[in-house]
Amino acid sequence: AQSVTQLGSHVSVSEGALVLLRCNYSSSVPPYLFWYVQYPNQGLQLLLKYTSAATLVKGINGFEAEFKKSETSFHLTKPSAHMSDAAEYFCAVSVGQGAQKLVFGQGTRLTINP
Amino acid sequence: DAMVIQNPRYQVTQFGKPVTLSCSQTLNHNVMYWYQQKSSQAPKLLFHYYDKDFNNEADTPDNFQSRRPNTSFCFLDIRSPGLGDAAMYLCATSGPGTSLYNEQFFGPGTRLTVL
Numbered sequence: 245a246q247s248v249t250q251l252g253s254h255v256s257v258s259e260g261a262l263v264l265l266r267c268n269y270s271s272s273v274p275p276y277l278f279w280y281v282q283y284p285n286q287g288l289q290l291l292l293k294y295t296s297a298a299t300l301v302k303g304i305n306g307f308e309a310e311f312k313k314s315e316t317s318f319h320l321t322k323p324s325a326h327m328s329d330a331a332e333y334f335c336a337v338s339v340g341q342g343a344q345k346l347v348f349g350q351g352t353r354l355t356i357n358p
Numbered sequence: 359d360a361m362v363i364q365n366p367r368y369q370v371t372q373f374g375k376p377v378t379l380s381c382s383q384t385l386n387h388n389v390m391y392w393y394q395q396k397s398s399q400a401p402k403l404l405f406h407y408y409d410k411d412f413n414n415e416a417d418t419p420d421n422f423q424s425r426r427p428n429t430s431f432c433f434l435d436i437r438s439p440g441l442g443d444a445a446m447y448l449c450a451t452s453g454p455g456t457s458l459y460n461e462q463f464f465g466p467g468t469r470l471t472v473l
Contacts, residue, residue, distance in 0.1 A: 276458045287362070287448055287464030288401070295459040334400055338458040343389045343408040346462060348400035 246271040248318075248335045250349035258357045263307075263322040265352050267335035270316065276338035277318045278346065279309055283331045291333075294318060305329070330356045361385070362465035364449050370471045371439050379434040379447050379468045387453030390432040391462065392424060395446040407432060408456060436470075444472045 251266040269275050276295055280288040292303025299311045309320045320333065335349040363382045371377040381390065389408050393401035405414045407426045421443070423435040436443055446467045452460040 278461070280464075285446075285467070285469070287364075287450075287466045288462075289464070290461045293459065293461065338460075340456070340458065343406055343413065343456045344452055344458050344460050344462075345391075345403060345406070351398075351400050353398075 246273075246275060246337045246339050247347055248277070248337050248349040250333075250335050250352050252352055253350060254353045254355070256355040256357060257325050259327055260324050263320070263325045263329065263354065265320040265333050265335075265354065267309075267318045267320065267349060268316050269318060269335075269337055271337060277309075277311065278336045278338065279303065279307070279318075279320050280334045280336060280348075281305075281331050282334065282351075288334065291320070325354075325356050327356050327358065330354055362449055362451055362463050364447075364465035364468050366468060367466060368469050368471070370473060371436075372473050373441065374438045377436050377439055377470065379436075379449075379470070381432045381434070381449030381465055382430050383432075383449075383451045383463075384430070385451055385453065385463060386429060387451035387463070388429075388455060389452045390426060391450040391452075392422075392432070392434050393448040393450065394443075395448055395467070397445075401448055404434070439470070439472045441472050444470055446470075 247270045278293045279291040302308045336346040391406040392404045395401045404418045426432045449465040450462040452462045
């Protein structure tokens, strides 16, 4: 079964520092991978997705992620953290026959220190 | 703007008293989903509709039911809420079709409190 694992339930960085949120996947077939962000008391919003067109994927708000098959990873990065990036981030893999379903990682809470 | 709307945003109910949460979409998407999200956890899929076809997850309690009267609307019914059902309930849509690379669009959620 396809799954994703997020390393680190809580990450804290200083404003202006590099953000790195880790996600590893388990899949016997080429996966479709997503990163979503959730701000407090809101729904999830898509940051970016990997669909095999390019290994480096650029998303919204300055985030990007690189698909590395050899490492089964899809880590999310941002060169310079902003206070507004404080949120919960979920990595997910798309599965299903029939309708698409998402299998989420456990989430990583990102805190930005001034 | 095309969007996913959930009403109400906050719902308080009493233990055992039936409650209905609603979701509407202007995206004309084929698929609508209901997720339950408890504090500090990932969303957990309860069920989804592909057009009129209802698909229940194996571990979704019988206490949870859903209706989709038309493309735009979908309802979540909790027949006898228990304290453990207090959570954020998220509605999402995807389409067109059922491609694995479709993005899911989420509503803002309804936070359910059970007293």
